[in-house]
Amino acid sequence: MDLVIGDEQPTAEERDALDRLLGPASTAWLGGERRGADLRTAHAGAEVRGRRHLLLPALQALVERVGYVSRGGLAEVCRRLTVPPADAYGVVTFYEGLPTEPRPRTVLHVCTDLACRAPAGEGGAGDVHVTAAPCLGLCEVAPAALLVRHGADHRAHPVGHVDAAGLGALLAGGDPPAWSTAAAVRRAGPLLARVAAADPTDLDAYLARGGYGALRRAVEIGAEEVVAEIGRSGLLGRGGAAFPTGRKWAAVAAAADPVRHVVVNADESEPGTFKDRVVLEGDPYAVIEAATIAGITCGATSGYVYLRGEYPVARERLTVAIRRAYDAGLLGDDVARSGRRFDLELRLGAGAYICGEETALFNSLEGYRGEPRSKPPFPVEVGLFGRPTVVNNVETLLNVRRIVEEGADRWASTETKLFCVSGAVDHPGLYEVPVDHPLGDLLEEAGVTPTLQTVLLGGAAGTFLPPDALDLPLGFDAARAAGATLGSGVVFAVDRSTDLTDLLGRIARFFRHESCGQCVPCRVGTVRQEEVLDRLRATRSAGQAPDPADLVLLGDLAAVLRDASICGLGQTAASAISSAMVHLRPFGATTEERP
Numbered sequence: 001m002d003l004v005i006g007d008e009q010p011t012a013e014e015r016d017a018l019d020r021l022l023g024p025a026s027t028a029w030l031g032g033e034r035r036g037a038d039l040r041t042a043h044a045g046a047e048v049r050g051r052r053h054l055l056l057p058a059l060q061a062l063v064e065r066v067g068y069v070s071r072g073g074l075a076e077v078c079r080r081l082t083v084p085p086a087d088a089y090g091v092v093t094f095y096e097g098l099p100t101e102p103r104p105r106t107v108l109h110v111c112t113d114l115a116c117r118a119p120a121g122e123g124g125a126g127d128v129h130v131t132a133a134p135c136l137g138l139c140e141v142a143p144a145a146l147l148v149r150h151g152a153d154h155r156a157h158p159v160g161h162v163d164a165a166g167l168g169a170l171l172a173g174g175d176p177p178a179w180s181t182a183a184a185v186r187r188a189g190p191l192l193a194r195v196a197a198a199d200p201t202d203l204d205a206y207l208a209r210g211g212y213g214a215l216r217r218a219v220e221i222g223a224e225e226v227v228a229e230i231g232r233s234g235l236l237g238r239g240g241a242a243f244p245t246g247r248k249w250a251a252v253a254a255a256a257d258p259v260r261h262v263v264v265n266a267d268e269s270e271p272g273t274f275k276d277r278v279v280l281e282g283d284p285y286a287v288i289e290a291a292t293i294a295g296i297t298c299g300a301t302s303g304y305v306y307l308r309g310e311y312p313v314a315r316e317r318l319t320v321a322i323r324r325a326y327d328a329g330l331l332g333d334d335v336a337r338s339g340r341r342f343d344l345e346l347r348l349g350a351g352a353y354i355c356g357e358e359t360a361l362f363n364s365l366e367g368y369r370g371e372p373r374s375k376p377p378f379p380v381e382v383g384l385f386g387r388p389t390v391v392n393n394v395e396t397l398l399n400v401r402r403i404v405e406e407g408a409d410r411w412a413s414t415e416t417k418l419f420c421v422s423g424a425v426d427h428p429g430l431y432e433v434p435v436d437h438p439l440g441d442l443l444e445e446a447g448v449t450p451t452l453q454t455v456l457l458g459g460a461a462g463t464f465l466p467p468d469a470l471d472l473p474l475g476f477d478a479a480r481a482a483g484a485t486l487g488s489g490v491v492f493a494v495d496r497s498t499d500l501t502d503l504l505g506r507i508a509r510f511f512r513h514e515s516c517g518q519c520v521p522c523r524v525g526t527v528r529q530e531e532v533l534d535r536l537r538a539t540r541s542a543g544q545a546p547d548p549a550d551l552v553l554l555g556d557l558a559a560v561l562r563d564a565s566i567c568g569l570g571q572t573a574a575s576a577i578s579s580a581m582v583h584l585r586p587f588g589a590t591t592e593e594r595p
Contacts, residue, residue: 010076013152017065018073021058022051022080051081053385055091055367059098060309060348067107067150068099083367094369094516096351097309103129108170109146109310110162113271114460114492114506115139115422128171134353134510135271136310139422140184140429146310147176156312179313181281184274186429187445189416191398195282201320203328206285212330214405215289219338223297226404227253233408238395238417239265239356240461240487240568242476245396251380252298255388262294262303262342263384263391265361269308269353270459271510272490275418276394278430280307280314284321288344290397292325292335293404295342298390302343306361309348318346353514357567358383358391360516371518372567395489417474417489423456424449424495436478440470442491449495454584456494458487460507461572464580485575500586501537504577508533511573522570525561529554529574536587546587554581 010018019025058081062073069092078085092098106128110116113135138144141160147170148156157176159166170176182196198205206212218226231246252260264287268276280287291303305322307315322344325331335342352370354360359373362384383389392400395418403411415435419442422428426447433442439455455465457472463484465472472482479486494503508530517523532554536546558574565571580586 008070008072008075010070010072011066013065014062014070014073014076016152017061018058018076018080021061022054025080052083052367053365055081055083055088056095056350056364057347059088059092059095060350063098064150064154065152067103067105068101070100070102081367091367091369094352098350105150106173107131107148107150108167109133109136109148110167111136111138111142111144111146112506113510114456114503115142115272115428116144117506127173130171133310134513135269135273137268137274137277137308139272139274139420142422142428145170146312156310158313181278181313184278184429185282186421186427187431187433189432189434190402190414191395191416191418192279192283192430192432194286195278200282200284200317201324203285203321203324206283210405211285212289212336214401215293215330215336218293218297218404219336223253223299226293226297229408230400230403233403233411235396235399235403235411236476237392238399238489239393240270240458240485242486245392245400248380248392249294249298249390252300252388252390255299255380257388258299259387260298260300261384261387261389262291262298262300263358263361263365263389264291264303264305264397265356265358265391265393266305266307266311266314267349267356267361268393268488269349269356270461270488270490271507272420272422272456272459272492273488274420275430275489277308277311277314279394279398280311280318284314284318285325286401287394287397288318288321288325288331290401291344292331292342293400294390294392294397295344296335296338296340300390301341303345304365304384305344305346306355306365307346307348309350315346315348322346352516353510354516354567354569357569360567361391362389369516371516372569374566417486419474419489419491421446421491421493423493424452424498425493433474436473436475438470439465439472439474439491442474443470443493446491446493448493451496452493453496453498453500454494454580456490456492456576458485459490459492460510461485461568461575462487462490464576464583466583469583484579500580500584501533501540504580504586505530505533505537507576511569515569515573519564519566519570521560521564522566522573525557525565525570526573529557529561529577532557533577540587551581551587 058077062069078088104127108130112132136144136146138158143162145159145162159176185192185195227250235245236242237245266276295303331344333341349355355364355370357372358379360370364370379389379391416432417435419431452467457463512526512530515522515526532550558578561570561574
């Protein structure tokens with residue numbers, strides 16, 4: 001593709017933002033001052049092309065400074081990274097977090113998703129731009145918002161329990177209240193014991209509480225034994241797919257390619273999910289330690305934490321913790337005097353739910369649209385930058401740390417699972433309970449409403465359960481046997497005052513909006529699913545019986561989405577809706593699939 005860049009120029013602010021990230025442009029080829037030699041030779045082409053992975057950070061730097069990606073700013077990024085403008089524009093318009101139109105420097109993102117369901121429209125209020133947002137991962141303090149102030153001193157603040165008075169104060173330029181991570185933890189076990197117990201960025205405090213003991217043991221027993229220990233434990237991934245972690249690590253450790261990577265998937269965007277946020281805000285060193293264990297065990301020398309962009313507190317604390325780990329020799333050339341190198345870098349998502357899918361995440365890290373790749377090949381063979389890659393989410397890595405430190409047998413006898421409880425409960429928050437803990441007991445502890453209508457287990461991609469299913473053990477096998485999934489650990493209680501059809505409509509809109517559009521079954525199927533639900537809701541409001549053809553079509557769409565979509569988003573886009581139609585019959589009838 002030809003590199004044709006227009007005459008648009010960046011502002012001084014935009015140029016400064018890019019210089020801080022990329023360094024000053026050295027030649028006119030890269031947007032710097034023209035020199036005589038620039039008329040005759042190109043400079044550092046291979047080196048610059050190798051920086052394509054900085055495209056998303058560069059665009060994010062522009063947004064943080066001026067609030068949007070201008071034509072001049074985009075042209076400068078293209079010059080600096082030698083990315084064709086059409087290609088870069090395709091990346092910009094893929095991500096919700098990269099607006100292309102000017103707006104006030106202060107933006108208030110108001111959550112309108114499942115737990116919050118706050119009314120919010122697009123528009124301005126003085127010097128503040130107010131915008132509706134999907135789930136912000138702040139469900140334990142619903143209704144919630146995120147206040148972002150762009151500029152050289154860019155700041156973002158999560159705000160919980162937003163009411164009319166508080167919203168008015170924020171719009172008037174007031175400061176948000178202090179943020180508390182500890183308050184989110186309602187029941188702690190071994191995984192959450194350190195969350196906010198001390199200053200989360202204090203490395204000495206982490207060491208005093210046994211921190212980096214697992215890394216020391218990993219170095220002592222060696223990579224082969226670490227992989228074997230994780231395999232013996234039977235640890236299943238906590239990201240929703242429940243793939244055996246030991247098999248994943250063993251495959252990468254045995255790869256012929258000497259260049260390997262570790263990726264921490266912290267881009268939790270499933271509505272109702274906030275466990276990664278709480279852990280990374282309150283215990284960042286535990287995740288850094290576990291990622292380092294993954295690196296030295298699997299033979300990787302580089303790793304990335306891909307953090308959801310709407311988590312400013314976690315970002316700040318991770319940034320400090322990574323820097324201090326380097327200063328202490330726990331990252332870098334000689335990790336804990338092991339003779340092995342491991343580097344860890346923090347990268348931010350830009351508002352794309354699909355990037356929670358591991359191969360879409362790879363594309364995002366590499367500087368492309370976050371579109372999933374076809375499998376096979378699998379990430380353990382061809383992953384980030386085409387190299388074997390271990391991808392684990394935050395909760396999985398917390399369990400890895402425990403297994404290495406305590407041993408597989410002890411871990412298996414005390415295995416726990418994290419659940420994000422919200423909705424119609426008195427005590428929303430993060431609960432750590434033993435595996436197979438009864439769902440009803442968890443809800444009772446959370447103070448569930450006596451007028452319970454249903455429970456959404458696993459998030460928008462999960463399953464609606466009727467009230468008579470509360471004896472379900474919260475374990476992988478039990479959930480699978482019940483036709484449900486633990487998913488991302490969401491437990492969302494719905495009372496009888498909630499219009500279930502409205503909730504289903506929100507879920508359908510969410511998946512329609514978040515579909516990357518790459519494959520036809522998902523691109524078209526999510527739109528048609530929303531349309532059918534809108535028709536069913538309209539006939540219900542009019543007091544009419546549902547059209548049988550719509551019920552058949554809804555079932556057919558669910559089958560096509562499940563069987564033909566390229567990735568998990570499309571494959572689960574109808575799961576919650578289908579389960580509601582079967583168990584709850586919100587329209588007075590169930591869906592049917594053609595034989």
